[in-house]
Amino acid sequence: MLQIRKLVSYKYCVMTSFRTYAANPISEKQIDDLRQFFLGFPGGSVDLKKDEKSKIAYIFLNNPERRNALSGKMMADLHDSVCELERWTSGKGVILHSSGPIFCSGGDLTTVKQISNPQDGDKMCEFMQHITQRLLNLPLVSVALISGRALGGGAELTTSCDFRAMTQNAEISFVQAKMGVATGWGGGTRLVKIVGRRNALKALLSCEKIDAKRAAEIGLVDYVIEENEDPLNGVSSWLERLLSHDETVVRSIKNVVTVAEYLPPLESLQVERSEFAPLWGGKANKAALQQNIKHK
Numbered sequence: 001m002l003q004i005r006k007l008v009s010y011k012y013c014v015m016t017s018f019r020t021y022a023a024n025p026i027s028e029k030q031i032d033d034l035r036q037f038f039l040g041f042p043g044g045s046v047d048l049k050k051d052e053k054s055k056i057a058y059i060f061l062n063n064p065e066r067r068n069a070l071s072g073k074m075m076a077d078l079h080d081s082v083c084e085l086e087r088w089t090s091g092k093g094v095i096l097h098s099s100g101p102i103f104c105s106g107g108d109l110t111t112v113k114q115i116s117n118p119q120d121g122d123k124m125c126e127f128m129q130h131i132t133q134r135l136l137n138l139p140l141v142s143v144a145l146i147s148g149r150a151l152g153g154g155a156e157l158t159t160s161c162d163f164r165a166m167t168q169n170a171e172i173s174f175v176q177a178k179m180g181v182a183t184g185w186g187g188g189t190r191l192v193k194i195v196g197r198r199n200a201l202k203a204l205l206s207c208e209k210i211d212a213k214r215a216a217e218i219g220l221v222d223y224v225i226e227e228n229e230d231p232l233n234g235v236s237s238w239l240e241r242l243l244s245h246d247e248t249v250v251r252s253i254k255n256v257v258t259v260a261e262y263l264p265p266l267e268s269l270q271v272e273r274s275e276f277a278p279l280w281g282g283k284a285n286k287a288a289l290q291q292n293i294k295h296k
């Protein structure tokens with residue numbers, strides 16, 4: 001019993017410190033300073049809704065007048081949403097979405113123009129890398145629903161989820177090179193992991209419009225919304241089917257996959273063990289054994 005308690009407390013320590021570590025090793029004070037700085041650039045909001053029945057949360061990018069561009073204030077909102085989701089212990093999934101013809105037109109150019117110097121650019125980079133990595137590392141399975149176009153920082157945002165769903169007319173374009181910059185929100189690093197080195201290099205240099213067909217070819221999209229399907233209902237049903245297991249199982253699987261990406265194998269195996277032990281003989285496991293399931 002003591003051994004199991006030790007394992008559970010090990011798991012808690014590793015996962016708590018890991019989430020911040022893998023997001024960027026910066027202190028709470030630094031994060032708070034960055035948050036305060038970016039709150040000074042107003043416009044739009046990022047709205048969080050949690051559905052306790054389906055255990056799926058929805059992060060909504062809301063800045064329609066500027067084609068859902070991300071203002072400094074929205075970056076701070078996104079940070080707050082991710083923090084709230086880290087505390088949502090009964091959740092299983094999260095969907096990042098917006099409405100209108102543009103999923104997200106990137107950084108809000110009103111904000112961007114006011115911080116157009118290397119020092120502030122680095123601050124934005126640090127804050128956005130931190131937020132997007134924390135989003136990706138949540139113990140929730142995440143999907144970016146790209147309905148319409150995702151440009152620049154908007155394209156980078158789509159890589160901060162486990163999966164991407166696209167509508168038939170959606171396009172993802174990494175236009176950073178055309179803007180005289182490279183990716184800075186962590187999207188370059190994540191894109192290489194998703195589509196591989198050559199496809200990433202091509203997407204970043206060509207600034208091409210990647211439609212659903214091309215995205216499927218390079219492994220950038222996981223679910224294409226059907227012609228007559230409501231995008232949000234469609235992706236929610238797709239995710240619910242994937243998350244049909246007990247939340248303890250879903251969250252453990254997500255944690256194991258997350259740590260395997262960052263930690264050396266021996267440490268990752270230790271986390272896997274600490275995730276497994278409490279599940280073995282647990283509520284979901286006992287219920288499954290009682291059903292005498294045949295996996296035909």
Ligand SMILES: C[C@@H](C(=O)O)C(=O)SCCNC(=O)CCNC(=O)[C@H](O)C(C)(C)COP(=O)(O)OP(=O)(O)OC[C@H]1O[C@@H](n2cnc3c(N)ncnc32)[C@H](O)[C@@H]1OP(=O)(O)O
Pocket residue numbers: 065066067069101102105106107108109110112151152153154175176179181182183184185
């Ligand atoms: C962080 C950084 C990075 O690269 O790392 C970035 O993301 S830089 C940002 C990279 N993104 C961009 O450069 C986007 C530039 N915008 C566009 O290409 C276009 O606006 C589209 C996004 C394709 C939308 O074209 P569409 O014909 O639908 O609308 P529109 O051009 O009339 O735009 C409607 C209104 O939204 C505003 N608007 C559009 N995108 C904006 C943005 N990113 N920031 C601030 N305002 C923006 C327009 O100025 C316009 O405002 P008014 O009606 O008041 O004139």
